[in-house]
Amino acid sequence: MNETHKSVQEHYGKILGSKNDLKTKSCMCDQDAYSKEVRDVLPLVADEIIQKSYGCGSPIPPLLEGITLLDLGCGSGRDVFVASKLAGPKGLAIGVDMTEEQIALAKSCQEKQRVIFGFDESNVVFHLGYMENLRDAGIEDDSIDVVISNCVINLSPFKEDVFKEIWRVLKPGGELIFSDVFADRRMPEWAAKNLTLLGECLGGAMYVGDFRRLMGRVGFVDCRHVSVSPLPIDDEEIYRQIGFVSFTQRTIRAFKIEGLEDACEDYGQTAVYDGGIPGLPHFFDLDDHHRFFAGKPKLVCGNTAAMLSQSRYGKFFKILGDIAVHYGAFDCAEGSSSNGHAVNASGQSSACGC
Ligand SMILES: C[S@@+](CC[C@H](N)C(=O)[O-])C[C@H]1O[C@@H](n2cnc3c(N)ncnc32)[C@H](O)[C@@H]1O
Structure with a gap:
């Protein structure tokens, strides 16, 4: 754990009471972004979970029945519970988060959600841990069908480690789909250390060009945009500090497939x-x-x-x-x-x- 981890834990565990305390829309998702499947399940998720969910997109893909899914930085567990319902009793949804308060809330709702979903046994597991080191959370090589993450990876000071771990734990052919905040340039160092900017998911936003290079190094040589939308900064003080950067919310999909090429090639x-x-x-x-x-x-x-x-x-x-x-x-x-x-x-x- 480093100082950035500590500040982020403090922010999501102690400072934010609910999504109403956010200063910008960076951790909020437009309801239209959700698929119908997801929109049908969301009303079944307990309100205390929803109030403490801070995702910026909808990284829940179709075709989840019976699969094992891992949510990195699951927070209060909203996306884990939605995915668990879609995965059904034969599937498994795993959430990892480093903030004790958020994991405690998620675990406290596990039994209630099992009953609401009508499952005989819970198909959900929550681990307190770091996404940079999923071995400590017991996630084995080639064990996960789908990795999702919602407005989290920008918060990591060790982003390459996160993507290396994702590549390690995905099964061959497995899917990564995540939503996050991106910047149109490299963020200045001071911004990543500014606790408000960091906690609002802006200070650590990845520059798209560096992200593409990083993904290539790790193995994800071709990652695709599922959606891209501008993220305007309405808060006056935050705009004064960082208004020269254009932020976007993006949902990105990539697969653990060896041998993909770094450009599109025509084989007919x-x-x-x-x-x-x-x-x-x-x-x-x-x-x-x-x-x-x-x-x-x-x-x-x-x-x-x-x-x-x-x-x-x-x-x-x-x-x-x-x-x-x-x-x-x-x-x-x-x-x-x-x-x-x-x-x-x-x-x-x-x-x-x-
Ligand atoms: C913006 S919130 C998003 C939470 C959740 N994905 C959602 O949609 O509600 C960021 C979450 O990421 C977690 N987080 C940040 N860095 C992490 C890390 N290195 N390892 C695990 N969790 C982390 C925080 O504890 C927090 O709960």
């Missing part, structure tokens, strides 16, 4: 979604510029084909072709019937990747 492959993912009969969005309509073949790059075929989404996709013949670079923006676009570090439109 197509993917067809069969419409079978529960709750998604019409289309599946891999990211903000890949919407797969049920039954409609779509040209894809080698990385997208690998993500769709080697992850748990694979059984709902038919991939035609392999990577035997290379046809040159693939323009993912061109090859998709776009429902949005990826935005790179400089705010320009890009194809795949963060």
Whole structure:
């Protein structure tokens, strides 16, 4: 534990009484961002949990039934409980957080949520621990299907360790999906030490360009934006201090797949979604510029084909072709019937990747 950890624990354990005490919207999620599945479960989650939840996005993906999911920095456990309901009695949702007060609250609601969800046994486990060292929390190599995190990784002084741990614990083909605050430049050192800015999830926000490089070093060479939205700073004092930085809230998806390439390459492959993912009969969005309509073949790059075929989404996709013949670079923006676009570090439109 270092000084940053201590300050963050103090902030989330003692200073913040509820989400109403936040000065900015950085730890708040727009309700429209939630999928219908998630919106249906949220009213079943106890109010004391909701009041102490500080997430900035909706990193809960579809297709959770029967899987093992890990939430890093789970706080009061809102997303863990939602995921546990969607994972069902054969699934397992694990939450790790370093703040005693938050984990105590989550544990105190475990039995109540089990009864509300109608499960014979709780399928939820909470650990007090650090996301930089998941071994101490007993999380083994290649043991997790999905890692989620909601407005937490910006708070870590050791971000590369966090992503190395995520890569270690995910099963091959496993999915990382997380929401966080990002900056359009490297944050000045003083900002990461300013307790208000840090606690509001601004001071430690990652610069998108450095994030992409870090992910590549760890193994996640192609990570995709699921959503990107601007985060305006309304608080006058905070704006005075840091208003020269443009912040965004982003939800990012990546897979533990060996051999992905650092750019989109054309092997002449197509993917067809069969419409079978529960709750998604019409289309599946891999990211903000890949919407797969049920039954409609779509040209894809080698990385997208690998993500769709080697992850748990694979059984709902038919991939035609392999990577035997290379046809040159693939323009993912061109090859998709776009429902949005990826935005790179400089705010320009890009194809795949963060
Ligand atoms: C902004 S809150 C988000 C909580 C939760 N994800 C939610 O959506 O309500 C940040 C949480 O991350 C936890 N946290 C911060 N750094 C951590 C670390 N290094 N290891 C584990 N938990 C951490 C804090 O204790 C706090 O509960």
